[in-house]
Amino acid sequence: MSFTQRLDEIRTGFDRPFWVANITEIFERLSYYGAFASLANYLHEKLNFPTEQTGTLAGIFGGMVWFLAIFGGAIADRLGFRRALSLAYLILATAYFLLGSIGAPWLAPVRAAVPPVIFVGFILILPALGISMVKPCVVGTTARASKENVRSIGYSIYYTMVNIGGASGPYVASWAHRHLGVENVFRVAALSVFLMFFAVLICFREPKKVGDAPLPSISETLKNFLLVLGNPKFMLFLLFFTGYWIVFWQQYISLPGYIHGYINAGADVELILITDGLSVICFTVLINYLIRKMPAFQCVILGTLITSLSWLILAFQPTVLGAVLSIFVLALGEMIQAPRYYEYISRLPGSKALTWVSRFCLSASVRSSEDGSADASCTSLAKSRTSLSASGGSFPA
16 A cells, blocks of 8 residues: 555544544643643642642542543443533633632632642542543544544554643643743643633534444443452552552652752753653654564563663752653653553453453552652651751762
8 A cells, every 4th residue: 555545544534523532632631741740849839738748639639530530431431422521621621720729819718618638639639530531532532433444543643642742731831830820830721621622512523433332331330440359460460560650650749849859949840841751752663663572561571670760860860960861761661661561451361441441540540649658758768868968967969
């Protein structure tokens, strides 16, 4: 098949809902990663939460996204993709706006009546409600609104859109932080997804495919989730690789505070956090080509090892450049581990896809809730460093 013929297949192989859903995904990821890039320093420096509570709250922000995603597909199937996607973007717009308005005068009565941790924790759960429906809607639309001969390309386009949004989010957050103030990072995120709410209402039509197998109901999804607890071997597998995600997400939870507290108080943390998404965009194809002949499980182990060692660069070179290099090496580990991790799970015998996806989400949820504990441990170490320095001890500058 010639290049022209293949290009024509791609041009005619996707219905309009495919492009609408995937373009809105760019802005959803932009909002999410932009908000996440600024969240830790916003909580600690603007809202004056202690570092330990900052880690816990940031862990809630990430953990609930993955936990609720277990049920998001079933909910989206009951509502229909168009209604679920528009509702999700409306929820996200409200959630990000509230997050940026925590210190606003009009919320003063609520702040006075509710303990700060509970108040902020509740607001941080709200984005998870929206994101848990966005993912199944976009992935489901990609499957239903693409022809069989270009469906694999459709998923590649989806993955590319996610990474474009993931790399753009911290950049937009950096600009908003510098020019508008850190609280307006979240309002910009709110505006981004609010525009997508209208884009879905105006441009998106429910994709229809004859012969599609119905997704499991919410009760069936819950049964699949509970089935996880009855498989100790797989639970042990997830427990081991939960550690990978704990290490990975420290770039958003622990690193921003560490950079401002111990490296450079004026460093543009959001700009530094572009490194991961940009690296994935530039090198994923090359990395996948180089490891194409390696067994999936070996790739999972290798990627996990590289990611685990990545933070040693920052430990021995505590500079902004050291932080960038650490994230770059971490991204290399992600590019090796993540795609083959999904492949390995999908090939497990005697399983339904939804069951294993549920198990993966459980792992990610546990990972995020543990992130706060990891951040607290790092904080204790940082305090020890300060105490030693004060008493004549020596740590790297």
